[in-house]
């Protein structure tokens with residue numbers, strides 16, 4: 051059985067659906083990619099798994115867990131106010147598609163449905179205290195913007211020893227020594243000095259290393275990284291990707307890698323899930339996906355990237371329109387307004403995800419394949 | 420797997436190569452010529468009496484030229500001075516030293532009214548399409564504004580030009596009454612481009628024109644920039660950190676590091692045969708969307724971060740991160756030399 055199995059995950063913010071039935075699995079020690087353009091639901095999916103979404107209520111009437119828990123994996127020493135201001139949760143955007151909210155409660159927070167089974171336990175139905183204990187210990191997360199995930203007024207060292215104390219019971223010198231070891235592990239030179247410094251004294255790349263150090267402090271079995279290199283320069287990105295690759299190899303940590311960069315996917319992932327408008331439209335082992343991309347959206351993404359490994363005059367074949375041109379999944383294929391291969395069949399109802407190892411959600415691809 | 424490349428055997432003992440006497444003769448006179456451009460920002464300290472305690476050498480002696488109808492791509496990491504260079508070329512930033520000529524006119528010598536009028540020949544497209552458009556102006560006003568400033572045309576003529584320009588960037592004329600926030604990121608960038616086009620400039624400086632956009636939209640905007648270049652006979656200076664984007668758009672490329680060019684060549688040359696260690700490292704850092712390539716690709720992982728441009732390292736500025744660095748690199752600044760026809764590089768060695 052998979053380490054993490056997400057089944058039919060749905061997240062809605064009032065009338066706006068962010069995640070519309072996402073399913074995928076992460077096996078022990080594997081790197082699984084979630085790839086797609088902005089707004090397709092990558093971050094919301096990961097926040098839902100981590101129980102970090104603002105107040106949720108469930109169709110079955112279970113209680114909503116506390117909001118301050120969304121203070122990253124780092125739950126910094128600064129306490130609740132730092133946690134509250136954490137922008138881990140994207141700010142509320144304009145409502146886009148609405149899907150049937152039958153029987154679902156509406157409110158400012160997120161409505162979460164479905165299952166996220168981690169090691170046999172559905173995380174979505176765990177009481178918040180139990181979830182908080184797991185977070186940082188069994189699963190940990192790294193965000194795109196390391197500066198806002200760290201507490202600006204607390205030295206790096208204390209932010210790490212906090213986690214070590216809470217989850218591993220390490221105190222005093224022992225915790226400091228371990229913190230220093232962790233910084234060394236993620237490639238920060240002169241760790242003893244860095245422990246006394248504040249986040250603003252570190253470069254973006256070093257802050258991201260600190261976050262990774264905190265995330266791996268308790269040897270979690272699953273690490274979720276949400277665009278961890280998007281804000282970094284390409285040479286620093288290369289350093290961080292190398293570090294993640296190394297962690298996965300040496301510690302056997304499973305990694306859920308969220309990115310919009312197909313190059314990062316190709317270099318790091320074992321399995322890939324391509325998301326469009328809140329659903330997985332194609333999933334496959336990484337080599338299979340790049341060798342035989344099947345869904346028109348995946349094909350379109352690949353045709354949109356200028357590549358260093360192809361001749362210079364290779365034309366770009368962009369996808370037309372934008373993600374705002376969308377229809378509701380229950381009415382047909384959400385990609386239909388932008389798809390070159392659209393037919394009437396595509397909007398005659400919900401396209402199903404077909405296939406096992408290499409799956410796709412396209413009625414036309416079915417006929418081709 | 421990172422590789423720590425070995426220093427070229429015996430290269431240190433070889434005298435640094437001399438610059439070729441005659442540079443390749445360009446076919447036409449360049450439209451844009453920049454000579455030894457410097458932009459230094461003073462660092463001020465003090466409460467009662469402000470003193471200048473140093474300078475950020477954002478641009479520290481950059482020379483390049485762009486042929487009419489050509490595209491020069493300037494690439495480098497954050498903070499290396501790309502934007503400052505672009506702004507100084509357009510005189511949006513006052514150069515500390517150096518000269519900029521556009522079509523034979525010396526931009527750096529223009530003052531007052533003459534400079535103001537000259538600006539219609541050179542325009543800028545920004546990274547953040549929303550931040551560069553006044554949110555309270557509808558598209559009609561946004562597009563007419565540059566014309567009004569330069570006193571071009573009547574109301575009707577301006578409107579006609581706006582509709583033509585919108586058409587050129589692929590937007591219907593019905594958008595004239597709409598406001599920036601009503602558009603998607605890609606549409607806003609089309610608006611930003613339309614605005615830059617309104618005065619039918621000779622040169623457009625595009626500062627990170629696609630980096631805020633989604634992958635599929637990036638491709639649309641890159642294709643649009645290509646089409647517009649032919650249609651309006653534009654010359655581009657494209658500034659970007661994405662090497663693949665720069666390669667796709669440019670016919671000539673300059674790589675910048677800490678305020679200086681370290682390598683400059685035709686696009687095909689620089690990507691096929693990078694000569695500077697920094698260019699090699701940059702290229703090797705870009706992940707390719709192909710698992711087969713990724714599995715075997717040689718990666719040069721640079722150590723550490725970019726040093727501060729206020730206090731660049733002695734000798735070669737790249738030496739603190741360069742895998743090939745030798746003693747001479749800390750002592751002697753490498754010459755900007757022509758290593759092959761039309762291919763310039765600032766490194767002591769031939770790699």
Ligand SMILES: Nc1ncnc2c1ncn2[C@@H]1O[C@H](COP(=O)(O)OP(=O)(O)OP(=O)(O)O)[C@@H](O)[C@H]1O
Pocket residue numbers: 460461475476477495496497498499500501502503504660728
């Ligand atoms: N007005 C200013 N005053 C002082 N320093 C400045 C000013 N503008 C830029 N700098 C500094 O000059 C250097 C170059 O900045 P610039 O914005 O040109 O870099 P860039 O290459 O465009 O980077 P990015 O890729 O992040 O846009 C940086 O160190 C920056 O902090």
Ligand SMILES: Nc1ncnc2c1ncn2[C@@H]1O[C@H](COP(=O)(O)OP(=O)(O)O)[C@@H](O)[C@H]1O
Pocket residue numbers: 063066067068069086087088089090091092093094095139140141142143144146
């Ligand atoms: N707190 C929130 N309130 C309302 N809508 C949200 C919230 N967070 C995200 N959304 C919406 O959910 C969708 C998916 O967002 P997100 O998961 O952040 O996308 P991405 O794939 O870029 O990470 C988007 O339409 C976004 O606008």
Ligand code: SF4
Pocket residue numbers: 345346347383384385386387389390391392393396401411412413414415
């Ligand atoms: S189902 Fe139809 S519209 Fe959707 S991706 Fe396939 S061909 Fe295109």
Ligand code: SF4
Pocket residue numbers: 695696697735736737738739741742743744745748753765766767768
């Ligand atoms: S001159 Fe600079 S780039 Fe060349 S080997 Fe020395 S340090 Fe590296």
Ligand SMILES: [Mg+2]
Pocket residue numbers: 092093094276
């Ligand atoms: Mg996101």
Ligand SMILES: [Mg+2]
Pocket residue numbers: 501502503626
């Ligand atoms: Mg810039």
